[in-house]
Amino acid sequence: MTQPTVRPERPFFSSGPCSKRPGWSWSGLENALLGRSHRSGPGKARLKAVIDETRDILGIPEDYKIGIVPASDTGAVEMALWSMLGARGVDMLAWESFGKGWITDVQKQLKLDDVRVFEADYGALPDLTQVDTDRDVVFTWNGTTSGVKVPNGDWIASDRKGLTICDATSAVFAMELPWDKLDVTTWSWQKVLGGEGAHGMIVLSPRAVERLENYTPAWPLPKIFRMTKGGKLIDGIFTGATINTPSMMCVEDVLDALKWVKNIGGLKGLIDRSTKNLQVVENWVANRDWVDFLCADKATRSNTSICVKLSDACPLTGDARANAPKQISKLLDEEGVAFDINGYRDAPAGLRLWGGATVEPTDMEALMPWLDWAYEQISQQNQ
Structure with missing residues (x-):
């Protein structure tokens, strides 16, 4: 897979402290x-x-x-x-x-x-x-x-x-x-x-x-x-x-x-932006066989701390599977594409993408191809 050319303008997807508001200075x-x-x-x-x-x-x-x-x-x-x-x-x-x-x-x-x-x-x-x-x-x-x-x-x-x-x-x-x-x-x-x-x-x-x-x-x-x-x-x-x-x-x-x-419409504006970020990730997951949500029930799925894991269909096994999320996170950090997206230390191995309103949905969209690219790099290393 060719490395994507479009990068998130702001690579801040940490779940806390979270991204500053767009335009902050x-x-x-x-x-x-x-x-x-x-x-x-x-x-x-x-x-x-x-x-x-x-x-x-x-x-x-x-x-x-x-x-x-x-x-x-x-x-x-x-x-x-x-x-x-x-x-x-x-x-x-x-x-x-x-x-x-x-x-x-x-x-x-x-x-x-x-x-x-x-x-x-x-x-x-x-x-x-x-x-x-x-x-x-x-x-x-x-x-x-x-x-x-x-x-x-x-x-x-x-x-x-x-x-x-x-x-x-x-x-x-x-x-x-x-x-x-x-x-x-x-x-x-x-x-x-x-x-x-x-x-x-x-x-x-x-x-x-x-x-x-x-x-x-x-x-x-x-x-x-x-x-x-x-x-x-x-x-x-x-x-x-x-x-x-x-x-x-x-x-x-x-x-x-x-x-x-x-200025962005109060609470409704915040919820709308956060919901769009979750929808971006949901659309991406729906078209991938290697990744799934940690929360399978859409009704209880968070629109802020969006947690994904390797799916049952993912061919990685053993240590390669357990270490893949951390390696993906490290690779994208080094590329300056996404910071701090590895899952929480006590949680099952996976990625955690902050989808709160201070994250631009366009940046979330730009991140998705990079996740595919990073997964392919890690998969090739573990073949």
Whole structure:
């Protein structure tokens, strides 16, 4: 096969940190509030602007609280787990590495007694009908390392007694989320928005606020996890007075991304772009016999973390088969065509292509022939 002549203009297909928005440049950060306190009037205004723009774009209900918190999505999830769990039994769902990580924290660190675990292999979902939402429920909306998403929130009862705690870091800004079914929702800027790392966001429903104000965990909470004082929510966290010092350069960067979102049609524009990226890969896979999706069910297939594997029809065997995705990734990295597309280290061997809205569908289209070319090179080496 002849090496393709058309290259992706931007070879950034990493699943996190993800590609910056199209047209991004350092000039977008010229007005960053550097050398000023984040607690100054202008500093708080910038942080509040992130909260307000996020609410507007995502359609988050007015009575939900939105906060900027430390330590990326991980920090936001840990805040929820350590601050709210223990009041009821909890159902833990996992079908990829990050969900399994939350199970480890709850069982081995918090050491809760009443924990039910529902797991599925990479590429599938556990049986959601077994979940009892009168208990607390912890789950990822989209499995970033498996390419499997929850199709909807129909399995969550509207009159539930427990809280739903949702890690939505690779779903929010790319998929419709039913806010009325979610009590705690978390994400980070470096995923779908293509922002910089280290900052997380947390959204609390009125029911989650009620839990925080009426339940005290049996264990001590470090300062960066504390969302209440004297039995009342620390409201400043949700108006721009962050728990610790944020990077005002990162704040300016995410404001730049949010402005771009509005210019391309808001949430609908983001979802449309991401869906097109998935369609490009689906069309390519449908016409190849050597590759298949890790997630066979189209209804639960992620449009952000798009995971593919070698198919059963692929003639490669043994070590050649196991190492092929890593070799393909390395070859395309060396060619400057696609960076960071090898599957996650804990996932089955395969490739992971980020399809979020900051990736141009034309770049995804340009990548497909290169995947064919790289596969042929690896196949010839292993004959």
